[in-house]
Amino acid sequence: MTIVDLPATGTAGGPALPQERRLVTAIPGPRSQELLARKAEAVAKGVGTTIPVSVVAAGGGVIVDADGNSIIDLGSGIAVTGVGNSNPRVVEAVTAQLNAFTHTCFTVAPYESYVAVAEQLNALTPGDHPKRSALFNSGAEAVENAVKIARHFTKRQAVVAFDHAYHGRTNLTMGLTAKNIPYKSGFGPFAPEVYRASLSYPLRDGGLSGREAADRAISQIEKQVGAENLAAIIIEPIQGEGGFIVPAPGFLPALLEWARANDVVFIADEVQTGFGRTGAWFASEHEGIVPDVIVTAKGIAGGLPLSAVTGRAEIMDSAMAGGLGGTYAGNPLACVAALAAIESYEQDGLIERAKEIGTILIGRLNALRTADPRIGDVRGRGAMVAIELVDPATGAPDAALANRLAAYAHAEGVLVLTCGTYGNVIRCLPPLTISDALLVEGLEVLREGLRRA
Ligand code: PLZ
Numbered sequence: 001m002t003i004v005d006l007p008a009t010g011t012a013g014g015p016a017l018p019q020e021r022r023l024v025t026a027i028p029g030p031r032s033q034e035l036l037a038r039k040a041e042a043v044a045k046g047v048g049t050t051i052p053v054s055v056v057a058a059g060g061g062v063i064v065d066a067d068g069n070s071i072i073d074l075g076s077g078i079a080v081t082g083v084g085n086s087n088p089r090v091v092e093a094v095t096a097q098l099n100a101f102t103h104t105c106f107t108v109a110p111y112e113s114y115v116a117v118a119e120q121l122n123a124l125t126p127g128d129h130p131k132r133s134a135l136f137n138s139g140a141e142a143v144e145n146a147v148k149i150a151r152h153f154t155k156r157q158a159v160v161a162f163d164h165a166y167h168g169r170t171n172l173t174m175g176l177t178a179k180n181i182p183y184k185s186g187f188g189p190f191a192p193e194v195y196r197a198s199l200s201y202p203l204r205d206g207g208l209s210g211r212e213a214a215d216r217a218i219s220q221i222e223k224q225v226g227a228e229n230l231a232a233i234i235i236e237p238i239q240g241e242g243g244f245i246v247p248a249p250g251f252l253p254a255l256l257e258w259a260r261a262n263d264v265v266f267i268a269d270e271v272q273t274g275f276g277r278t279g280a281w282f283a284s285e286h287e288g289i290v291p292d293v294i295v296t297a298k299g300i301a302g303g304l305p306l307s308a309v310t311g312r313a314e315i316m317d318s319a320m321a322g323g324l325g326g327t328y329a330g331n332p333l334a335c336v337a338a339l340a341a342i343e344s345y346e347q348d349g350l351i352e353r354a355k356e357i358g359t360i361l362i363g364r365l366n367a368l369r370t371a372d373p374r375i376g377d378v379r380g381r382g383a384m385v386a387i388e389l390v391d392p393a394t395g396a397p398d399a400a401l402a403n404r405l406a407a408y409a410h411a412e413g414v415l416v417l418t419c420g421t422y423g424n425v426i427r428c429l430p431p432l433t434i435s436d437a438l439l440v441e442g443l444e445v446l447r448e449g450l451r452r453a
Pocket of ligand 1: 241271
């Protein structure tokens with residue numbers, strides 16, 4: 001597979017965006033400040049902002065603001081634009097679809113692109129068994145549907161999620177999500193029959209092996225829930241919002257084996273880890289697991305809203321006709337975008353590229369860690385890598401340092417995101433279309449930020 005240099009679009013068919021970090025004003029510049037003032041008056045306060053800019057274009061590895069600043073993108077809109085913003089294949093496919101038809105509602109009058117996305121997902125997800133897919137709009141909506149389907153299939157109600165989990169902001173998915181502030185506080189009551197088990201968190205669980213951590217979780221589940229009541233366990237193969245936590249090897253296979261033995265549906269939430277992000281189509285592959293059901297979203301459609309539930313045919317087909325759907329679910333614009341994005345991952349060598357990005361990220365961040373004991377951990381896979389910042393004396397999480405570092409990076413034109421239960425993790429998840437030069441420059445800014453912070 002050859003790695004093609006994708007033209008960096010994002011300029012509505014105009015010349016490709018220069019792939020450079022360029023600061024022409026302070027961030028935010030005057031035009032961005034104008035937008036932020038309007039936002040404060042018009043948009044609900046609960047809708048936050050990571051970097052205070054007014055975006056006018058994005059492509060390759062940069063985001064350009066209304067003041068002419070060009071910012072290195074190490075966030076991909078939270079792991080969405082794996083194929084890059086305004087990827088040419090996506091632009092072409094969506095433009096043609098816009099001119100053909102925009103909406104019929106698949107459950108009213110179906111169309112080919114939805115079926116083609118389902119076929120692709122059934123083929124690309126781990127496992128050779130017969131599969132079915134259903135499409136939705138957001139990650140949270142797909143997670144809700146995965147749980148609905150698992151309950152229908154098993155005729156059981158309980159669901160187990162894990163410490164540090166993030167599954168969305170709707171009522172059920174808030175309940176599945178672990179972190180209180182900002183996701184849950186005051187937004188309850190939450191859905192019943194949701195239980196939580198301990199995760200494998202190598203930095204913070206005293207060095208339990210994957211098997212030991214799984215035994216701990218299984219014991220909690222057996223004692224507190226009971227397999228006979230349990231419809232599903234849902235887990236991110238690498239925790240995303242929870243801090244890019246990679247479980248110890250063997251943890252996921254042991255959980256899966258227990259689920260199989262107890263007729264519990266094993267749902268992998270690959271909303272953040274999916275679509276090449278970790279250097280494989282799905283992060284489950286790194287652990288050699290074949291989940292019963294996989295939830296995908298984010299990177300699937302080049303920035304258009306689409307999500308999916310893919311799973312064993314007998315599980316997926318258990319819901320009665322008419323039991324699954326949604327007005328916009330599997331919208332034709334999003335479906336053709338997904339087909340084009342999948343083509344780009346395949347034809348443009350983007351999964352290989354994710355591995356290369358991972359080598360650069362892990363190599364450079366580990367070098368920083370050797371010199372700086374405030375970096376307690378470097379972890380992740382492919383283009384999904386983070387540093388966990390700690391007090392070197394005690395190992396306690398240092399969220400203040402993470403916030404100072406992120407603020408420095410933003411002021412210097414590098415978009416990074418924080419995450420983690422303790423807010424002390426800085427994560428890098430660049431578009432897979434970013435150049436080595438931009439990536440390295442972004443990491444240099446982080447290095448300088450750490451020196452100053
Ligand atoms: N499952 C694993 O990472 C979304 C949150 C953005 P939606 N993560 C980004 C925010 O602050 O709201 C996510 C995820 C995992 C589910 C979801 C939910 O996906 O498309 O945001 O609903």
